[in-house]
Amino acid sequence: MSTEVNYLILFDKKIFQFSGVERFSALIGLAEGIKVDNEKSEIIFNSSIFSYSLTSEGDRFKNHETELFDLQIESRKNEQDVENLFQLLREIRIIVSNQKGTITPVFDGVSAYYAEKAYPIIHHIENLMRKLYTKFTLVQLGPKWVDSIPNEVGVSSKVLPNGHNPLYDFDFITISELLFKDYPTKQIDSVVLTNIKKGTISPEDIEAYMPTSNWERYFSEMVDCESKYLENRWKKLYSLRNKIAHNKLFSKSDLSDVKKISEEVKLKLNQALETISSANVETVSLPTPKDTEVLEGELCQDSTPTVEAEDSDNNLGGLVTLALVGAFLGAIARA
Structure with a gap:
């Protein structure tokens, strides 16, 4: 098998001094290390x-001010x-470039060669x-493992045929969200807010309401690696993967990046896999369903009931915003 490259090269006849195939091929042969054998x-x-x-299109288009080489x-x-x-x-x-010409790649087999080398690596990771x-x-969960997929990531159906893994329906970047996207396992409701006001909720209890990634919940203590380390590298791999998927120019340097980043990610993922059997995880919290009554329904109504003045201290009111509550919960969790 062979690797082919096809360039269309355009020069301005007014300034190009090597018109014609013989003169242009001779110009190429003047470069150090290059020998052109026309015969x-x-x-x-x-x-x-x-x-x-x-070949040159110069003879065919004599009236043009440009000369095109194939x-x-x-x-x-x-x-x-x-x-x-x-x-x-x-x-x-x-x-x-030195002759002020322009090159348009028509077919780049070199990119294809390096992309073919990179794809199995990306597929594996x-x-x-x-x-x-x-x-x-x-x-950890047995048959209920599918329910652990965060609502923020989503799955079209949790009633699955035997032998089907819904993760294979997710694209490359969505796969990373399973481990690195922050989400709470419990939604804030009026009861939680009341307990906050009363001071009866502990920092430990608050943690379930704080958006956290699955990596930080379950793997950060078992593997010496922060989620951002892996997430950033996964995004770089995603960018490189898209070059392959969309037939962008793909260089040897891109292939080297794929190899290097994949090895860094694979090292951490394999360490995490080795800990699964011995992992001391008391429970895996399932995400709260989307239709559960949450803070928005309690605090963001268009109208609020009239409250007597003496009871206003005990009413959380419609003035509390999600942003303020989030900041408050964060402060408690860090305390």
Whole structure:
């Protein structure tokens, strides 16, 4: 198999001094380390031999003020030749830039080569994240493990056919939200607010109402790693994954980043997986259903009942906002 690259190269005839295929190919051959053999239609660079084709549309469009070259280079599909092709293309881009020309990639097999190398790595790390969440919650909750998926992340149906894992319906970035998205396991209602006012709720009890990620709840003490460390790296992998998914230019440097970041993430996920069987987790809290009566229904009504003046101290009123309550709960939890 081979790796192909196709460039369309455009020059302004008024300033370009190497018009025609022979003169332009000779210009390319002047670069250090590049040898052009027009008879064999080959370019030799760093001991790699590439077949190439160079045609000009200049003769066809004599009245145009530009000259268009169609350059195609083909490499054997092995790591050394592809790396040499990558460097050769960089030299060609420098030559074109020095002549004030422009390059439009029509087909970039080098990007495809590196993307093909990167995809299995990303695929593996994505499924490793699924494995960690599924295995942990299934061990802790049994058949109810699906109910542990936060409402903020969402699942279309929790009545699933046998053998189906809903996590495979989630895309790459949503998988990370299972571990890193902050959410409360209990919703604030009027009873909680009353207990806060009375001072009868402890910081330990407040924790269930504080948005926290599953990683911080269950894994941070078992694995020496903060959730932000993994979350930030997962976002970088997501960006690199999108380059592959949307056929963006993908370089050797991108492949190196995928390898490096994936190894960092895999190390922490594997450490977490090793702790599952021995994890001393008393309970896994399930998210409160969305239709549970929450603070908004209590405090954000358009109209509030009339309250006698002497009872106003005991009424929490419609003036309390979610932001203030959140800040207050945070202060209590940190105390």
